Amino acid sequence: MENDGGFFVSMATLIKIMLLTSLAGGVASSRPVKVTETEHYRRTLLANGLGLTPPMGWNSWNHFYCNIDEKTIKKAADALIATGLSKLGYTYVNIDDCWAELTRDEKGNSVPRKSTFPSGIKALADYVHSKGLKLGIYSDAGYFTCSKTMPGSLGHEEQDAKTFASWGIDYLKYDNCYNDGSKPTVRYPVMTRALMKCGPPIYFSLCEWGDLHPALRGAPVGNSWRTTNDIADTRESMVSRADLNEFYADYARPGGWNDPDMLEVGNGGMTEDEYMVHFSIWAISKAPLLLGCDLRNVTKDTLDIIANKEVIAVNQDPQGVQAHKVRSEGDLEIWTGPLSGYRVALLLVNRGPLRRAITANWDDLAIPPNTYVEARDLWEHKTLTTPFVGNLTATVNSHGCKMYILKPIS
């Protein structure tokens, strides 16, 4: 890349700051809510101690949609163990839409669908817990869930939270369909309070599709918040969600993460290189890593991506700082963010049709100019033999990426 890209970068950053400032009501700060106020809300609203690193696990929607039953969920739990993925941190087994009967019982309780979950959700939770995993469930801040085949929790928040707690649920994804037209900022905190009152901590995943910029005020309400509409298993969908999510990078932190939606890796709609880009951007963006493929017969190519320990470690770094796209010139992009131990995560992405060289300069990466670094290639699993100073150049496949951890050497 040439040096004249600098102007573009600073313009993009400036526009972003202006936009965020206007969203925040004109306060000249990238974090509009005062820290004391945030901490106050955190204590009074959501203080469940969960999500100190982004959650990892599996969710039924992206592969199975509504075609789920208790066997499917048990098999997914079994597969997380059999593949070794649970040992890498994938511990949530999350049921998405379509698990309940359309109507509540005479006491107003949500009822597991008899034809597909005949043993009930408590039995499923016991099974999943017996494997050392956690069970997630799904509801909606409206009258129905998005499939319209089961009730939402609007007006039943406390009752449903109590039911989920009684079943041993560990995670709630809370969708936004068929609501009463009121703002999500009114409806979602009701469930936050209900979950805080119902007993053991339950991870709360806000799925209101980015309406009213939840990143700006999501931390007291949920452990993560969707910044986008649903992902589809295409490259266009994946990269557009990555970009929308990047806009809010400054708002992610331990306990509250931006969520560009679940992973499509292994579902067949993208190439191997594109899925590597998908997984790398999600990891460096500190996004929840929720697998969405059929784990029963996951291929070696898919496992090579989702079981990459070094890329997972970037996602789970205790510092919890989301990467920014610091440079974007035509099809070539540089994403970077700090890691613990003065290390830097670097992702070079080529969105174009041709294999191209990409150079990352130290000033793009906030590394002092004369610093020598050791570069670890996270996809080749190789530490490069010669140290780098000033810049690092790599040739990147069309629709592909290269990902590194840079470590200063004295």
Ligand SMILES: *[C@@H]1O[C@H](CO)[C@@H](O)[C@H](O)[C@H]1NC(C)=O
């Ligand atoms: C994966 O396994 C399931 C059941 O074990 C089967 O129904 C499905 O067709 C398999 N998919 C592929 C792509 O082999």
Ligand SMILES: *[C@@H]1O[C@H](CO)[C@@H](O)[C@H](O)[C@H]1NC(C)=O
């Ligand atoms: C990278 O840095 C070296 C010196 O460390 C310099 O000679 C070279 O021109 C730089 N390359 C690019 C593409 O900026």
